[in-house]
Amino acid sequence: MNNLNHEIRRYFQQQLELYPENVFLADKKPKAEKKSMEKENILEDLYSRIGDCTSCALAEKCNQKVPGHGKTDTRLMLIGEAPGREEDKQGLPFVGKSGKLLDKILAAIELKREQIYISNIVKCRPPENRNPRQEEIQKCIGFLQEEIEVVDPDIIVALGLTASRNLLNSDSSLKQLRQEDHTYQGKILIPTYHPSALLQNPSYKRPTWEDFKKVKKLYFGE
Numbered sequence: 001m002n003n004l005n006h007e008i009r010r011y012f013q014q015q016l017e018l019y020p021e022n023v024f025l026a027d028k029k030p031k032a033e034k035k036s037m038e039k040e041n042i043l044e045d046l047y048s049r050i051g052d053c054t055s056c057a058l059a060e061k062c063n064q065k066v067p068g069h070g071k072t073d074t075r076l077m078l079i080g081e082a083p084g085r086e087e088d089k090q091g092l093p094f095v096g097k098s099g100k101l102l103d104k105i106l107a108a109i110e111l112k113r114e115q116i117y118i119s120n121i122v123k124c125r126p127p128e129n130r131n132p133r134q135e136e137i138q139k140c141i142g143f144l145q146e147e148i149e150v151v152d153p154d155i156i157v158a159l160g161l162t163a164s165r166n167l168l169n170s171d172s173s174l175k176q177l178r179q180e181d182h183t184y185q186g187k188i189l190i191p192t193y194h195p196s197a198l199l200q201n202p203s204y205k206r207p208t209w210e211d212f213k214k215v216k217k218l219y220f221g222e
């Protein structure tokens with residue numbers, strides 16, 4: 001896929017050099033489509049760098065890298081902690097049990113996964129699903145910051161304590177962080193529970209629902 005994109009880009013660059021007056025196809029694209037194609041091209045490069053990354057020890061143990069995935073022209077980006085077993089197998093974020101629950105939560109606020117972008121703090125699965133270590137997060141978080149910059153959402157939801165604390169550079173409890181207003185890279189940031197925590201402890205369902213009602217209001221401008 002990367003090679004194909006590279007070849008396509010090279011072809012158009014050559015055409016532009018040889019026949020500058022004839023290469024006008026890109027200008028005929030509607031603005032929104034052009035913007036989204038530009039974002040996808042930048043993200044392809046980023047995913048390829050993630051694919052080659054060996055900056056931390058997690059690269060040795062994981063099956064494959066799991067970069068972010070989803071709609072690039074979106075107002076909403078969800079950020080979890082790290083890929084799990086199923087994500088590591090499929091190379092996509094939130095495709096296991098937690099992902100199924102996340103889809104239900106999104107449906108409850110009238111959104112579908114195809115309408116949003118989802119990523120994680122680290123892109124490689126930590127062995128035995130342990131929490132990513134601070135040094136691993138520090139090596140990896142730059143990739144996420146680039147994803148945020150490119151996708152440029154209005155609202156970010158941090159799913160779980162690891163995502164919330166690391167994005168907010170805080171060691172407060174999730175309960176405490178949920179009560180405060182936050183921004184990250186100029187976007188509204190809403191910390192809430194990770195779907196896997198909801199699967200283990202149903203008492204987190206109510207506060208999570210309260211947080212996603214807030215997300216719905218912001219997303220739809222209600």
Ligand code: SF4
Nearest residue numbers: 053056059124139140
């Ligand atoms: S977790 Fe991130 S920094 Fe570590 S190897 Fe994977 S992509 Fe690179």
